[in-house]
Amino acid sequence: MVAFTMRRYSSKTTTQISNVLLCNVTDRVSFWFVVTDSTKNTTTVPGSEVEAAIRMNRNRINNAFLLSDKTLQFLKIPSTLAPPVEPSTPVWLIVFGVVLCLIVAGIVFLVVAGIQQRKKKNKESTERENLEDKGEVTITIENGIPCETLDLKAGHINGVFSADDERFTSL
Amino acid sequence: MSKDLPIDMPPEAPKEDSRPKWDNKFQYILSCIGFAVGLGNVWRFPYLCQIHGGGAFLIPYFIALIFEGIPLLHLELALGQCLRKGSISAWSAISPYLGGVGVGSWMVSVLVSLYYNTVLTWVMWYFINSFQEPLPWSVCPLNENRTGLNEECYESTAVNYFWYRKTLNITPDITESGTLQWWLVLCLAACWAIVYLCTIRGIETTGKAIYVTAIFPYLVLTIFLIHGLTLPGATEGLAYLFTPDLNVLKNPRVWLDAATQIFFSLSLAFGGLIAFSSYNPPKNDCEKDAVTVAIVNSLTSLYASIPVFSVLGFKATTGYWDCLDRNIISIINEFDLPEQSIMRENYTDWITFLNSSYPEKIAGLKLKSCDLQEFLDQSVSGSGLAFIVFTQAIILMPGSQAWAILFFTMLFSLGLSSMFGNIEGVFTPLLELQIISKSIPKELLSGIICLVSFLIALCFTLSSGSYWIDIFDRYAGSVPLLVIAFFEVTGVVYVYKIKRFSEDVKWMTGRKLNLYWQITWRFISPLLLLVVFVAFVALQIQKPPTYTAWNPKHEDFPMKEEKAYPPWVQAICVLLAVLPCIFVPLVALFQLVKKMWRSKDLSFLSPEVFSCQEVNRNFSHPKK
Numbered sequence: 001m002v003a004f005t006m007r008r009y010s011s012k013t014t015t016q017i018s019n020v021l022l023c024n025v026t027d028r029v030s031f032w033f034v035v036t037d038s039t040k041n042t043t044t045v046p047g048s049e050v051e052a053a054i055r056m057n058r059n060r061i062n063n064a065f066l067l068s069d070k071t072l073q074f075l076k077i078p079s080t081l082a083p084p085v086e087p088s089t090p091v092w093l094i095v096f097g098v099v100l101c102l103i104v105a106g107i108v109f110l111v112v113a114g115i116q117q118r119k120k121k122n123k124e125s126t127e128r129e130n131l132e133d134k135g136e137v138t139i140t141i142e143n144g145i146p147c148e149t150l151d152l153k154a155g156h157i158n159g160v161f162s163a164d165d166e167r168f169t170s171l
Numbered sequence: 172m173s174k175d176l177p178i179d180m181p182p183e184a185p186k187e188d189s190r191p192k193w194d195n196k197f198q199y200i201l202s203c204i205g206f207a208v209g210l211g212n213v214w215r216f217p218y219l220c221q222i223h224g225g226g227a228f229l230i231p232y233f234i235a236l237i238f239e240g241i242p243l244l245h246l247e248l249a250l251g252q253c254l255r256k257g258s259i260s261a262w263s264a265i266s267p268y269l270g271g272v273g274v275g276s277w278m279v280s281v282l283v284s285l286y287y288n289t290v291l292t293w294v295m296w297y298f299i300n301s302f303q304e305p306l307p308w309s310v311c312p313l314n315e316n317r318t319g320l321n322e323e324c325y326e327s328t329a330v331n332y333f334w335y336r337k338t339l340n341i342t343p344d345i346t347e348s349g350t351l352q353w354w355l356v357l358c359l360a361a362c363w364a365i366v367y368l369c370t371i372r373g374i375e376t377t378g379k380a381i382y383v384t385a386i387f388p389y390l391v392l393t394i395f396l397i398h399g400l401t402l403p404g405a406t407e408g409l410a411y412l413f414t415p416d417l418n419v420l421k422n423p424r425v426w427l428d429a430a431t432q433i434f435f436s437l438s439l440a441f442g443g444l445i446a447f448s449s450y451n452p453p454k455n456d457c458e459k460d461a462v463t464v465a466i467v468n469s470l471t472s473l474y475a476s477i478p479v480f481s482v483l484g485f486k487a488t489t490g491y492w493d494c495l496d497r498n499i500i501s502i503i504n505e506f507d508l509p510e511q512s513i514m515r516e517n518y519t520d521w522i523t524f525l526n527s528s529y530p531e532k533i534a535g536l537k538l539k540s541c542d543l544q545e546f547l548d549q550s551v552s553g554s555g556l557a558f559i560v561f562t563q564a565i566i567l568m569p570g571s572q573a574w575a576i577l578f579f580t581m582l583f584s585l586g587l588s589s590m591f592g593n594i595e596g597v598f599t600p601l602l603e604l605q606i607i608s609k610s611i612p613k614e615l616l617s618g619i620i621c622l623v624s625f626l627i628a629l630c631f632t633l634s635s636g637s638y639w640i641d642i643f644d645r646y647a648g649s650v651p652l653l654v655i656a657f658f659e660v661t662g663v664v665y666v667y668k669i670k671r672f673s674e675d676v677k678w679m680t681g682r683k684l685n686l687y688w689q690i691t692w693r694f695i696s697p698l699l700l701l702v703v704f705v706a707f708v709a710l711q712i713q714k715p716p717t718y719t720a721w722n723p724k725h726e727d728f729p730m731k732e733e734k735a736y737p738p739w740v741q742a743i744c745v746l747l748a749v750l751p752c753i754f755v756p757l758v759a760l761f762q763l764v765k766k767m768w769r770s771k772d773l774s775f776l777s778p779e780v781f782s783c784q785e786v787n788r789n790f791s792h793p794k795k
Contacts, residue, residue, distance in 0.1 A: 095299040096357060103364045110371050114614050 002033060005057045190255065191374055192450050198378045200460060202447050203248075205385035206592030207437050207468040209585055210290065210557075216436070217476035218552030219428055221412050224419030229473075231420065231429035236469055239699050240433040242691035243656055245461035246663060247439060251448035252457050253675050253783035257599030258442030261449070262662070269662045271758030273600065275655045276442035278751040280596035282647040283441070285624055286640045287593060288366060289631040290554065291586045292358045294579050296338055297558065299358075301575035308333035309566040327729035330563045335721045338558075342634040343722035346737060349634025356632050360625060365587070367621040370594045372613050373602075374450055377591045384588040391581035392475055399481030402568070408484015411547045412476060423706070430703045435649070437468060440656040443592035446599035453783065456680045458688075479556075486564040487546035494541035501536050554637075557582060594620070638718060646744045650711075651751035653704040658755055660697045669693060675783035716744065 002020045024032045034044045054061070054074055062072055193199040220228045254261045262273035300307050311324035311332060319325070324332035335341050342349045369380040399405055419425050438444065448457065492515060499513045502525065513521045526533050551560050557578075565574045597620060602613070631640055663672055669692060673684045719731035736744065 091303045092296075092299045092354075095302050096361065099295075099299065100361055100364070103361060103368055106368045107364065107371070110368065110376065111614055114372065114612070118612070 002035065002054075005053045005061065190450065192452065193374065194378055196455075198381065199447065199451060200463060201385045202374070202377065202381050202588075202591065203444060203460070203464045204467050205381050205588030206443055206447070207464055207589075208385075208388070208471045209436075209438070209589035210582065211432075211436055212468070212472045213475045213479060213582070213585065214554075214556040215552050216432060216472040217412065217479045218550055218556065219432055220476055221480070221550050223422075223425045223428060224416035225411070226413045226415035227417050227419055228425065228429065231426045232433065232469070235426075235430045235433040235699075236465060238691060238695050239430060239703075240437050240439075240469075241462060241465045242688065242696045243434075243439050243660065244437055244444070244465050245458055245688065246660060246692065247444040248448040248457040248461050249672075249676050249679065250663065251445035252451045252453060252455055252679060255449045255453065257449060257601075257603050258445045258596065259600040260603045261445055265662060266666045267762045268759040269658070269666060269755075270762065271755035272655055272658045272662060273442065274754040274758060275651060275658075275751040276440055276445075277597065277600050278754065279647065279651050279655065280441050280443060280593050281624075282643060282747065282751070284590065284593040284597060285628045286631060286643040286647075287586065287590060288362050288624070289359065289628055289636065289640055291362050291583060291590065292355055292632070293338060293554070293558065294582045294586065295358045295362055296355065297562070298576065298579035298583060301572055301579060304572065306562075306566060306571055306575060307337070308562050309571075323723045326723075328563070330559050330566075331729065333562075334558045339637050340634050341637060341721050343720050343724065343732070344734065345635050345638040345718065345720070345740060347635060351629060352632050352634065352636075355636075356629065359628060359632055363621050363625040363628075366590055366594060367618060369587070370591060370598065370617050370621075373598060373617070374447075374595070377595070381588060381591065384584040384591075387584045388581045389471075391577050392478060394577065395478035395482070395581075396474075398568075398574075399478040399485070402481060402485035404485040404488025405481035406484065407488060407543065407547065408480040408482070409477065411484065412480040424710075427703060427706050427710070430699065431649070431707065433469075434656070434703070435652065436472065437465060438589065438592060440652040440659060441593060441596045442600065443596035446595040447592065449599065453679055454681075457676070458680050458682070479561075482561065482564045484547070486560065486567065487543060487549070489564075489567050490546045491541055491543045494539055498538045498541065501538060502533075505532060505536055638720070641718060642740070642744055643747065645716075647747040647751075650704070650708065650748045653700060653707065654752045654755070657697060657700040657704065660692060660700065664692050664697070678783060716741065 021034050021036060022031050023034075024030075035050055036044055058074075062068055065072060193202075220226075250261060250265075254264050256264060257273075258276045259270065259273035263270040308330045311320040311329045313319070314321045321332070323336060327335075338355075340349065340352050368376075369384075370377055448460075451457075495515050495518055499515075499518065502508070502513060502521070503510065506525070506529075522533075549560075561578065562575070565571050565578065568574050594617075598617060601616065601620070630636065633639075663669070669689070673689075677683050715735055717733050717735050720734050722728065722732045725732040
């Protein structure tokens with residue numbers, strides 16, 4: 001893998017697996033490695049070049065082993081962070097727009113309903129005034145019985161209620 | 172109330188009927204409960220329980236409820252129901268010298284409405300941001316050249332960064348005002364529009380809205396309760412919350428906190444409760460209502476603390492596990508041990524073994540000590556609980572968007588139902604003032620109130636806005652209420668005379684006032700209020716007031732920097748605390764001067780004091 005990376009980076013076709021030397025291999029799959037340059041007589045490739053090469057192909061290395069930057073760590077090579085995905089309009093603005101539309105619709109509905117109610121009440125009160133002007137007698141109904149019949153002497157005066165008048169202080 | 176009117180009813184009756192009334196009793200009770208149950212039940216009570224010895228805190232809490240909360244609540248509800256007027260007119264009716272009490276509570280309602288809706292603005296902002304994947308407070312943004320994470324975010328946490336930078340865009344000092352944050356201005360406008368929508372015609376519209384806003388939080392709390400109890404670490408959180416430590420009862424601070432918590436939790440002395448009960452029919456059992464509302468409020472506090480602490484226990488446990496895991500990775504790397512050899516369960520055994528065999532290596536690793544208690548001890552109250560701690564816990568749950576949306580809608584409903592009470596406390600007295608003529612429709616008046624409040628509250632959307640909200644919360648929403656409540660109780664008991672008030676309550680409820688009410692109203696509640704007020708003020712004066720500022724350039728960052736208020740800010744604090752209270756003596760003085768000036772022309776007249784029964788003479792008596 002490392003050999004492949006070096007080949008891609010330096011466009012030299014001569015880097016083979018044998019150019020990659022391992023040392024300090026542990027059971028936990030961690031190791032040190034150096035890359036030699038076969039054209040220049042077993043001198044090691046400078047660390048910065050190796051670093052640059054690894055950085056360029058990091059994603060490929062990770063995917064080959066089904067690992068990620070968190071699980072495959074190259075010491076001293078920090079991962080390049082992916083740029084954030086930003087939609088053209090922030091999501092919150094869309095939600096806010098929906099909420100605001102609902103509120104404004106509600107307010108408009110209630111205000112219009114209130115105005116209509118007031119107009120109806122005004123119309124009713126003018127109609128009632130017109131009726132009274134014409135001298136028509138309105139029949140008030142109390143529990144399904146017209147009031148006039150209640151006023152007749154057929155009823156009894158209830159002592160409890162009439163006695164209560166004296167309890168109130170007069171204005 | 173009887174359905175058929177007596178034959179000898181006087182013709183002026185229809186004037187009383189034009190006062191709006193509740194559709195049914197349930198709406199009224201729900202409105203009172205919604206007003207009392209607010210954000211404090213969720214984010215203040217569990218915190219107090221935790222820092223004051225867990226289960227032991229319930230003892231002073233219930234004592235305060237019985238001797239302070241319920242009597243004052245009953246007093247306010249009975250007063251409003253009897254006099255059938257908003258706070259200003261009601262107190263002027265009790266005695267012209269006490270009109271200042273009404274004006275003071277109106278003033279407090281105005282001040283509190285201003286900043287309370289800004290808290291709801293923050294809730295709404297988080298709500299509309301909860302529809303994204305991933306949640307914006309779960310990841311740190313990148314810095315300018317994309318080589319690493321944003322520094323401020325990296326040093327603190329992503330959740331802190333989103334709150335302090337992306338939401339508040341806070342300045343390091345209260346004197347640096349910064350600019351208006353346009354996203355907060357938009358949310359503030361939306362919040363005031365919602366408040367206008369719900370209060371547009373007074374209780375006709377809030378009565379319908381309260382069915383949703385008062386019941387919905389209970390549903391969500393139950394859902395969180397069930398889910399919270401299934402989370403790992405929930406039992407640790409609950410044990411931590413409820414383990415009683417009876418030693419705290421020796422600390423007077425605990426008693427003071429219990430008394431103030433009960434008082435502020437029940438939303439007393441705002442005038443909103445008086446406004447609500449003034450729309451009741453006069454023959455209503457206000458005694459039972461008061462006890463019901465107070466008990467439901469306290470039970471809700473207890474009920475809310477269970478899911479809150481299950482989730483906090485889960486968060487602490489997850490933090491503890493993360494700490495352990497990080498240490499385990501370092502140890503495995505250092506000693507080249509096979510994977511899975513050290514697990515969380517045998518971590519302590521391994522550590523002791525390695526420490527005894529290779530102490531230098533272990534010391535060189537600089538392992539962080541992981542202690543579950545330490546994580547649990549990170550207690551927060553107030554907005555920090557909701558916007559920092561809880562949001563962090565929500566990220567850890569699967570399906571975090573849904574939980575976030577549920578949580579913030581619940582907070583919004585809780586706050587909104589309390590806002591209804593606040594706005595009614597402002598709206599109802601204004602409707603009854605002679606200055607507002609009858610031709611102004613209610614819709615216009617409520618629109619003007621909401622618009623003016625929105626414009627004034629814009630200053631809370633400045634970068635330094637949250638510092639100002641803390642000031643309003645600490646000074647305008649605390650001391651004046653205690654003063655006003657004290658004058659309420661003494662005014663009713665000693666100026667209006669408790670005998671007359673007992674007669675009125677007996678007329679309304681049909682039962683004589685029993686000994687409990689007599690004793691608490693006459694002696695215990697006023698005394699308790701006086702003691703609480705003195706202790707509260709003494710505690711505040713002890714040291715100069717300070718605040719904690721979020722300063723990225725501070726050396727101890729991400730710890731907050733403690734700063735003192737500059738003198739002009741301190742002057743504003745004093746003004747906020749004194750302004751509502753000053754109306755009490757001012758109005759009394761004004762009435763005295765008016766009476767003396769008038770008594771030069773006319774013969775001496777005692778101030779008109781009249782009873783409930785005279786106000787309600789048009790209403791029929793129950794059939795005995």
